[in-house]
Amino acid sequence: xxxxxxxxxxxxxxxxxxxxxxxxxxxxxxxxxxxxxxxxxxxxxxxxxxxxxxxxxxxxxxxxxxxxxxxxxxxxxxxxxxxxxxxxxxxxxxxxxxxxxxxxxxxxxxxxxxxxxxxxxxxxxxxxxxxxxxxxxxxxxxxxxxxxxxxxxxxxxxxxxxxxxxxxxxxxxxxxxxxxxxxxxxxxxxxxxxxxxxxxxxxxxxxxxxxxxxxxxxxxxxxxxxxxxxxxxxxxxxxxxxxxxxxxxxxxxxxxxxxxxxxxxxxxxxxxxxxxxxxxxxxxxxxxxxxxxxxxxxxxxxxxxxxxxxxxxxxxxxxxxxxxxxxxxxxxxxxxxxxxxxxxxxxxxxxxxxxxxxxxxxxxxxxxxxxxxxxxxxxxxxxxxxxxxxxxxxxxxxxxxxxxxxx
Amino acid sequence: xxxxxxxxxxxxxxxxxxxxxxxxxxxxxxxxxxxxxxxxxxxxxxxxxxxxxxxxxxxxxxxxxxxxxxxxxxxxxxxxxxxxxxxxxxxxxxxxxxxxxxxxxxxxxxxxxxxxxxxxxxxxxxxxxxxxxxxxxxxxxxxxxxxxxxxxxxxxxxxxxxxxxxxxxxxxxxxxxxxxxxxxxxxxxxxxxxxxxxxxxxxxxxxxxxxxxxxxxxxxxxxxxxxxxxxxxxxxxxxxxxxxxxxxxxxxxxxxxxxxxxxxxxxxxxxxxxxxxxxxxxxxxxxxxxxxxxxxxxxxxxxxxxxxxxxxxxxxxxxxxxxxxxxxxxxxxxxxxxxxxxxxxxxxxxxxxxxxxxxxxxxxxxxxxxxxxxxxxxxxxxxxxxxxxxxxxxxxxxxxxxxxxxx
Numbered sequence: 001x002x003x004x005x006x007x008x009x010x011x012x013x014x015x016x017x018x019x020x021x022x023x024x025x026x027x028x029x030x031x032x033x034x035x036x037x038x039x040x041x042x043x044x045x046x047x048x049x050x051x052x053x054x055x056x057x058x059x060x061x062x063x064x065x066x067x068x069x070x071x072x073x074x075x076x077x078x079x080x081x082x083x084x085x086x087x088x089x090x091x092x093x094x095x096x097x098x099x100x101x102x103x104x105x106x107x108x109x110x111x112x113x114x115x116x117x118x119x120x121x122x123x124x125x126x127x128x129x130x131x132x133x134x135x136x137x138x139x140x141x142x143x144x145x146x147x148x149x150x151x152x153x154x155x156x157x158x159x160x161x162x163x164x165x166x167x168x169x170x171x172x173x174x175x176x177x178x179x180x181x182x183x184x185x186x187x188x189x190x191x192x193x194x195x196x197x198x199x200x201x202x203x204x205x206x207x208x209x210x211x212x213x214x215x216x217x218x219x220x221x222x223x224x225x226x227x228x229x230x231x232x233x234x235x236x237x238x239x240x241x242x243x244x245x246x247x248x249x250x251x252x253x254x255x256x257x258x259x260x261x262x263x264x265x266x267x268x269x270x271x272x273x274x275x276x277x278x279x280x281x282x283x284x285x286x287x288x289x290x291x292x293x294x295x296x297x298x299x300x301x302x303x304x305x306x307x308x309x310x311x312x313x314x315x316x317x318x319x320x321x322x323x324x325x326x327x328x329x330x331x332x333x334x335x336x337x338x339x340x341x342x343x344x345x346x347x348x349x350x351x352x353x354x355x356x357x358x359x360x361x362x363x364x365x366x367x368x369x370x371x372x373x374x375x376x377x378x379x380x381x382x383x384x385x386x387x388x389x390x391x392x393x394x395x396x397x398x399x400x401x402x403x404x405x406x407x
Numbered sequence: 408x409x410x411x412x413x414x415x416x417x418x419x420x421x422x423x424x425x426x427x428x429x430x431x432x433x434x435x436x437x438x439x440x441x442x443x444x445x446x447x448x449x450x451x452x453x454x455x456x457x458x459x460x461x462x463x464x465x466x467x468x469x470x471x472x473x474x475x476x477x478x479x480x481x482x483x484x485x486x487x488x489x490x491x492x493x494x495x496x497x498x499x500x501x502x503x504x505x506x507x508x509x510x511x512x513x514x515x516x517x518x519x520x521x522x523x524x525x526x527x528x529x530x531x532x533x534x535x536x537x538x539x540x541x542x543x544x545x546x547x548x549x550x551x552x553x554x555x556x557x558x559x560x561x562x563x564x565x566x567x568x569x570x571x572x573x574x575x576x577x578x579x580x581x582x583x584x585x586x587x588x589x590x591x592x593x594x595x596x597x598x599x600x601x602x603x604x605x606x607x608x609x610x611x612x613x614x615x616x617x618x619x620x621x622x623x624x625x626x627x628x629x630x631x632x633x634x635x636x637x638x639x640x641x642x643x644x645x646x647x648x649x650x651x652x653x654x655x656x657x658x659x660x661x662x663x664x665x666x667x668x669x670x671x672x673x674x675x676x677x678x679x680x681x682x683x684x685x686x687x688x689x690x691x692x693x694x695x696x697x698x699x700x701x702x703x704x705x706x707x708x709x710x711x712x713x714x715x716x717x718x719x720x721x722x723x724x725x726x727x728x729x730x731x732x733x734x735x736x737x738x739x740x741x742x743x744x745x746x747x748x749x750x751x752x753x754x755x756x757x758x759x760x761x762x763x764x765x766x767x768x769x770x771x772x773x774x775x776x777x778x779x780x781x782x783x784x785x786x787x788x789x790x791x792x793x794x795x796x797x798x799x800x801x802x803x804x805x806x807x808x809x810x811x812x813x814x
Binding site: 025026029030041043044045046050052079080081082083084098099100101135139140141147148155156157158159160161162163164165166167168184185186187190191194195196197198199200201202203204205206207208209210212213226252298300303304307329330356357365367368369370371372374375377402 | 432433436437448450451452453457459486487488489490491505506507508542546547548554555562563564565566567568569570571572573574575591592593594597598601603604605606607608609610611612613614615616617619620633659705707710711714736737763764772774775776777778779781782784809
């Protein structure tokens with residue numbers, strides 16, 4: 001039996017980042033860049049007006065005020081998207097719209113509100129500083145600049161910047177496909193009637209949702225019955241279609257736990273079996289060629305917690321992400337909790353934040369089969385192996401497992 | 408010109424939650440439940456073994472120890488998924504696997520590790536408490552219990568619980584479709600060459616990504632040129648296919664800003680135009696029948712920031728979510744920043760957390776066209792309208808805009 005930290009270390013050591021592929025810009029959203037992006041243009045590509053107004057020579061407004069207007073003759077007008085054939089000299093102005101290129105000779109834009117909106121001639125009410133209301137070519141990005149290095153996580157603002165550079169196709173790391181295999185003679189599908197002695201297969205569904213929440217692709221397999229042939233056939237199928245295989249059930253000490261036997265038989269290398277933790281003690285982990293295989297325990301909460309703590313980080317790492325762990329905070333425990341030494345506890349908690357401090361309370365009974373207390377939780381508190389007593393007011397580490405809007 | 412708080416208040420007042428639809432269980436992930444879910448079964452449905460071991464009568468182990476074994480005769484064995492035809496009485500044991508139903512008469516399971524693993528007879532090494540290692544029927548969910556009320560946000564753990572109840576179809580609020588219309592003669596598509604005076608249409612792409620990040624469906628329209636006919640045709644198309652329409656550009660003070668004219672003409676009710684903020688001053692908001700329409704400014708950063716602050720919350724509200732705002736924290740400002748009174752500033756910042764305190768630094772020049780400083784940001788600091796000076800060490804409110812792994 002190894003410690004949770006050791007299990008995580010072993011798993012992370014085995015992970016390889018995915019190969020890359022080229023996708024349409026919008027499909028790169030949420031993924032990780034697999035190339036350096038160098039700009040081949042200035043952004044903006046030309047000096048342009050930041051306001052609707054008049055392009056002028058700044059010195060023409062020297063000393064101007066509402067009592068001492070400056071009148072300039074209007075040469076014409078320019079809107080966004082136009083090409084300028086005008087040259088502005090002292091005494092002249094060009095009507096200009098936001099985004100239109102600054103004409104030759106002009107060094108300033110005076111905004112509409114500071115004028116009388118004239119059409120043939122315009123009166124200017126105030127002195128305008130040279131360079132005012134002009135967005136300079138290259139003020140966002142300079143031609144030849146490396147905008148993003150490999151490894152950048154692509155969010156909406158990166159999509160916008162890539163679009164402005166004309167990157168209609170982007171190289172990103174491939175999304176892993178994660179096969180999911182629930183095992184057990186006791187399982188029935190969720191739309192089947194519940195015969196005596198049977199329970200519904202919930203693990204396949206919660207795991208699919210967890211895989212989707214990482215941004216990866218779930219591949220659910222049919223239920224494997226507790227016999228070597230069926231289990232072997234489905235494990236082989238799962239390995240064929242996926243980068244990583246998750247099994248649930250079939251890894252405890254029972255005589256009918258066949259997953260371990262089948263993987264042995266297929267030549268998978270068992271990296272560890274059993275972790276000193278609760279829930280999730282029978283967790284197993286193998287490598288077979290390039291594929292990683294997790295043997296998750298069959299209890300619904302064990303499955304969810306083991307995914308959170310061990311599988312989620314490696315899926316994010318495969319996708320090229322550099323931040324792969326949930327936010328961890330110190331929080332004040334609001335119960336007394338006694339436990340035996342020798343196993344770390346992953347405890348389902350509700351985290352509340354007040355005046356910058358986090359407080360956690362248990363969400364209910366902590367049995368490995370009790371999904372209700374998992375469903376009430378927005379955090380997993382970590383009670384270390386050697387701890388035997390946590391008292392009200394003690395600090396504990398908590399992993400925040402919810403989406404950000406729910407904090 | 409209204410204040411940002413007032414703009415948000417007006418927008419939120421106009422939002423209606425979406426109608427519901429029934430979807431496959433896995434497709435309900437990330438969405439909001441539009442029905443109360445009552446369990447028609449106990450979960451687990453029957454008393455079952457939490458361990459691999461032997462189902463016994465607890466009193467048979469009274470006084471047992473390694474020096475004083477108790478020997479019981481084995482009746483047979485039961486695995487997960489089996490139906491029990493056995494009755495266990497004093498002096499007898501039934502070999503039992505995790506998940507198998509507890510046979511009649513047995514009140515306890517002694518785990519494998521506390522026995523000699525016998526097949527005909529088994530020796531027990533210790534006293535076992537009555538009820539030990541049994542998961543009771545209904546310990547997670549009791550038949551008739553309301554598991555979830557309408558309004559629950561469905562995460563992996565809710566998916567698991569719904570699966571265990573056999574909810575293969577779930578009623579959820581419909582995802583809104585959000586049409587996106589970028590306007591301007593200066594725009595070219597991202598895969599077209601950049602002619603003089605033109606810039607690439609980046610707003611459609613950043614907005615699509617933002618809509619996707621809310622879990623809603625983007626519907627990008629082609630670029631609208633700055634004339635009434637083209638703009639009208641595309642706005643009508645957008646309204647036809649969507650629940651909410653976002654336009655970018657065409658709402659400032661320029662003579663060619665046609666979005667306002669077209670919406671007037673279509674009979675849309677202008678709820679406000681212009682908000683005392685930077686970036687995003689020309690923000691406009693209309694209602695037309697059941698549809699909400701946002702006129703976002705054309706500058707790339709204005710668009711992203713206005714979406715974050717005004718559009719994202721209403722999309723989440725339409726989806727039925729109750730937590731619709733980004734996490735807001737107090738943070739220590741690491742610069743001196745001077746501004747005029749009269750407009751709130753939304754400032755692009757990098758948030759760092761140390762010893763439970765948040766620190767923010769500017770990510771670079773804050774011009775409305777400068778996407779690079781948006782791309783370096785993980786937060787938006789709010790500098791209130793009346794503030795004229797923020798000094799190093801002052802506290803500011805910050806909206807955390809990143810995914811949780813990136814905090």
